[in-house]
Amino acid sequence: MADFAFTGPEPDLADLLAARPAFAMHAQDGLCFEDVPLNAIADQYGTPVWVYGAGSMQARYAALQAAFKAQNLDVHIHYAVKANDHIAILDIFRQLGAGADVVSLGELLRARRAGIAAKDVVYSGVGKAEAEIEAALAQGIGQFNVESTEELDMLSALATRTGTTAKVVLRMNPDVDAGTHAKITTGLAENKFGIAAADIPALYARATALPGIAMRGLALHIGSQILSPEPYATAYAKAAAMVRLLRAQGMTVTVLDLGGGIGIGYHDEPGMNLAAFAAVVKREVGGLGVDLLMEPGRYLVGPAGLLLASVVLQKQAAKRFVVLDAAMNELMRPALYEAWHGILPVNAALFHGIASPADIVGPVCESADCFAKDRELPDLGPGERVALLDAGAYGAVMSSSYNARPRAASVLVSDGQFRLITPRQRLEDLWADEVLP
Numbered sequence: 001m002a003d004f005a006f007t008g009p010e011p012d013l014a015d016l017l018a019a020r021p022a023f024a025m026h027a028q029d030g031l032c033f034e035d036v037p038l039n040a041i042a043d044q045y046g047t048p049v050w051v052y053g054a055g056s057m058q059a060r061y062a063a064l065q066a067a068f069k070a071q072n073l074d075v076h077i078h079y080a081v082k083a084n085d086h087i088a089i090l091d092i093f094r095q096l097g098a099g100a101d102v103v104s105l106g107e108l109l110r111a112r113r114a115g116i117a118a119k120d121v122v123y124s125g126v127g128k129a130e131a132e133i134e135a136a137l138a139q140g141i142g143q144f145n146v147e148s149t150e151e152l153d154m155l156s157a158l159a160t161r162t163g164t165t166a167k168v169v170l171r172m173n174p175d176v177d178a179g180t181h182a183k184i185t186t187g188l189a190e191n192k193f194g195i196a197a198a199d200i201p202a203l204y205a206r207a208t209a210l211p212g213i214a215m216r217g218l219a220l221h222i223g224s225q226i227l228s229p230e231p232y233a234t235a236y237a238k239a240a241a242m243v244r245l246l247r248a249q250g251m252t253v254t255v256l257d258l259g260g261g262i263g264i265g266y267h268d269e270p271g272m273n274l275a276a277f278a279a280v281v282k283r284e285v286g287g288l289g290v291d292l293l294m295e296p297g298r299y300l301v302g303p304a305g306l307l308l309a310s311v312v313l314q315k316q317a318a319k320r321f322v323v324l325d326a327a328m329n330e331l332m333r334p335a336l337y338e339a340w341h342g343i344l345p346v347n348a349a350l351f352h353g354i355a356s357p358a359d360i361v362g363p364v365c366e367s368a369d370c371f372a373k374d375r376e377l378p379d380l381g382p383g384e385r386v387a388l389l390d391a392g393a394y395g396a397v398m399s400s401s402y403n404a405r406p407r408a409a410s411v412l413v414s415d416g417q418f419r420l421i422t423p424r425q426r427l428e429d430l431w432a433d434e435v436l437p
């Protein structure tokens with residue numbers, strides 16, 4: 001079940017807060033995140049502003065590691081850069097010992113800029129361009145997750161031409177329904193991702209003989225925002241069977257990349273049960289004698305970020321509309337995936353105020369520019385601030401300047417302090433690179 005399919009009763013403000021220990025409501029200071037009043041951040045840097053918490057990221061990373069450790073598993077974590085590619089965030093995961101999973105040369109260079117060694121980077125994606133592959137080879141990237149026979153041949157040719165060797169795993173499409181939103185499922189045969197299981201043995205054998213290619217193993221990634229260990233169990237069982245089959249055919253398999261996709265609770269439900277997930281990993285692939293790696297994105301950063309916005313005005317029409325200064329060009333998930341994000345008022349007095357339904361919208365000229373429909377919220381007058389929760393993953397990375405809206409600022413909270421990590425884009429920056437013919 002994904003966030004869009006949540007069937008429980010809609011959580012009220014107190015439920016939302018209770019499910020998020022990094023947040024607290026103080027009578028004077030209002031809503032605080034990792035002990036920092038959000039009002040202090042908005043006063044200093046304005047809104048809309050992304051707020052990220054280093055402590056939350058560290059705690060989530062530690063929880064995932066602890067779950068693996070409890071199963072006596074050694075799983076190397078490669079943070080999926082596409083979830084949030086800010087170099088300050090990459091730097092936090094580097095310090096924790098993570099590698100990176102990238103899907104473009106831009107992401108590889110971001111990871112390098114944050115000090116992540118090229119050998120600790122795996123490169124996924126169905127359409128790596130020649131120039132990107134060449135650059136990745138030159139950097140000495142740790143692993144290519146190859147998604148087609150065509151890509152394999154291109155990689156072999158480029159590695160040979162440049163006198164390098166590409167370490168390769170084949171991304172197997174396990175044809176498993178991850179039970180998530182159609183736009184974020186990737187492990188079905190009908191999806192563009194990966195190589196059909198039936199085609200893996202022949203391709204693996206051919207790859208082993210190709211120049212410039214060092215075959216290492218298999219990868220899979222079945223989708224995103226997965227809340228149950230079940231689809232993983234099915235997919236990993238198929239991967240284990242494939243490893244055994246390849247070995248029976250004389251092939252060497254030393255790496256299994258378990259992909260990402262661990263889901264989080266966007267309402268007040270728990271996210272993936274990490275203990276149950278790690279137990280599945282142990283049961284299905286723990287005895288294979290391969291190096292295990294994993295590529296989580298959303299799980300690590302989603303709840304560690306929020307979008308702080310101000311109310312422009314409250315419009316009473318056929319229904320109540322609360323118009324924010326943030327819009328779909330900042331946080332696109334509601335428009336793109338019908339995603340549900342919790343919304344908390346920052347002002348403590350409002351938190352306990354009488355709630356009534358309202359549509360929370362942005363100022364962009366699209367009906368899809370709506371963060372929440374019929375949400376029970378108190379009266380929110382102009383200038384009141386709200387926090388859009390769990391916006392750390394697939395938030396800022398998907399933002400645009402549609403409607404000529406400058407990119408929002410971002411702030412990192414760490415040890416009770418906050419620092420600007422992205423200045424708000426200036427209006428004149430919007431057209432700075434444009435040329436009048």
Ligand SMILES: *Cc1c(COP(=O)(O)O)cnc(C)c1O
Binds near residue numbers: 080083223262
């Ligand atoms: C997007 C992606 C991930 C990360 O997915 P999350 O749901 O954010 O954990 C990992 N691996 C690959 C190949 C991806 O495309």
